[in-house]
Amino acid sequence: MPGFVSVDCGGNESYTDELGLEWTPDSQFVYGETTRISAPNENRKQYMTVRYFPADNRKYCYTFNVTVRTRYLVRTSFLYGNFDESNVYPKFDISIGASHWTTIVIYDANTIVTHEAVILATAPAISICVSNATTGEPFISTIELRHFNGSLYHTDFETQFFLSLSARINFGAETNESVRYPDDPYDRIWESDSLKRVNYLVDVAAGTQRISTTVPIDVNSDERPPSKVMQTAVVGQNGGLNYRLNLNGFPGNGWAFCYFAEIEDLKPDEIRKFRLVLPGNKELTHLIVNVEENAQRKYRLYEPGSYNISLPFVLSFKKTNDSSKGPILNAFEIYKYMEINYRSLDALTMERFVSHYPKEVWAQEGGDPCLPAPWSWVQCNSDPQPQIVSMY
Incomplete structure (x- = not known):
């Protein structure tokens, strides 16, 4: 697919998977070692290999050419599979360029850990780096980039x-399977609300019922969630919907949007109106949702939310007194804002310098010369925006 990059870390050949996605190996990558793994109930080819790195004070970066002023979904995944035969679960950091993204914590050898981000490309290349292992060895299974169009x-x-x-959930899902490409042309992964996890989508209100339709949904606006996701929903038959999510980094500032579409054929004397109950946020709590009216018709997307909200992440919807039907929820997404660190002072100069030595291994370390860890042949000061003080 144009605008899609899928890298099988540790792989040795190109192939097309069962979804029609084209994968390429990272065999040109000069750092780290590769090995095969096995995990129960997992046979997808991209998860059968890993590339792993020494637990040292360096960073190890993959660099991708991108289009400036374009947004990209960046997805990384990690399946440990006891690749080092030590049963020591790794813990290490991952960064996008000079900016810390998250800490990868492996709790189970056979569970895939996935992290996604949306970032605006401000330079012709993006680097994804692992570093700072506190237990085990840093490793990576896959890296994916997905080009987003427009706004x-x-x-x-x-x-x-x-x-x-933090969360992207398909409510009313009919199975535990996620929805992604080709149903979502941007290959976002929409997790089923049927998946059970500790402290995740718990405290569900009594009377919560799943509904679905086969009618196509008009999703040609805003974030364009896939029609397949919008064709299912939950409704609060007793007048309310309630979910509690314990998310890393929250309460905190984030981007949060709900996706609604009226997919029931209401009778002429029936109406569905409800509020999002959010203590401490009067603006959103005062918002009355009438999905069919807000979307201007049935089977069409309506997407209210906030670009900057601090949430405890208890989602609660209550029908209004004049509503005959309980609230509906088709999907939602929650992202946490991560501060961008705009590189060390010498970054541009050093990029130009190493570009003259494309065949030298030392010139291919990638990422920022100082952040989050310095290249192996430079020394940087400890300023918030560091500068190189020596090379050796």
Whole structure:
């Protein structure tokens, strides 16, 4: 697919997977070692290999050419599979360029850990780096980039912060399977609300019922969630919907939007109106949602939310007194704002310098010369925006 990059870390050949996605190996990468793994109930080819790195004070970066002033979804995944035969679960950092993204914490050898971010490309290349292992060895299974068109996920803060995904949920899902490409042309992964996790989508209100339709949904606006996701929903038959999510980094400032579409054929004397109950946020709590009216018709997307909200992440919807039907929810997304670190002072100069030595291994370390860890042959000071003080 144009605008799609899918890298099988540790792989040795190109192939097309069962979804029609084209994968390429990272065999040109000069750092780290590769090995095969096995995990119960997992046979997708991209997860059968990993590339791993020494647990030292360096960073190890993959660099991708991108289009400036374009937003990208960046997705990384990690399947440990006890690749080092040590049963020591790794813990290490991952960064986008000079900006810390998150800490990868492996709790189970056979569970895939996935992280996604949306970032505006401000330079012709993006680097994804692993570093700072505190246990085990840093490793990576896959890296994916997905080009976003137009204004998807535009925020007024995108030159200061990128978005790190906290939750993207398909409500009313009929199976535990996620929805992604080709149903979602941008290959976002919409997790089923049927998946059970500790402290995730719990405290569900009594009377919550799943509904679905086969009628196509008009999703040609805003963030364009896939029609397949919008064709299912939950409704609060007793007048309310309630979910509690314990998300890393929250309460905190984030981007949060709900996706609604009226997919029931209401009778002429029936009406569905409800509020999002959010203590401490009068603006959103006062918002009355009438999905069919707000979307201007049935089977069409309506997407209210906030570009900058601090949430405890208890989602609660209550029908209004004049409503005959309980609230509906088709999907939602929650991202946390992550501060962008705009590189060390010598970054541009050093990029030009190493570009003259494309065949030298030392010139291919990638990322920022100082952040989050310095290249192996430079020394940087400890200023907030560091500068190189020596090379050796």
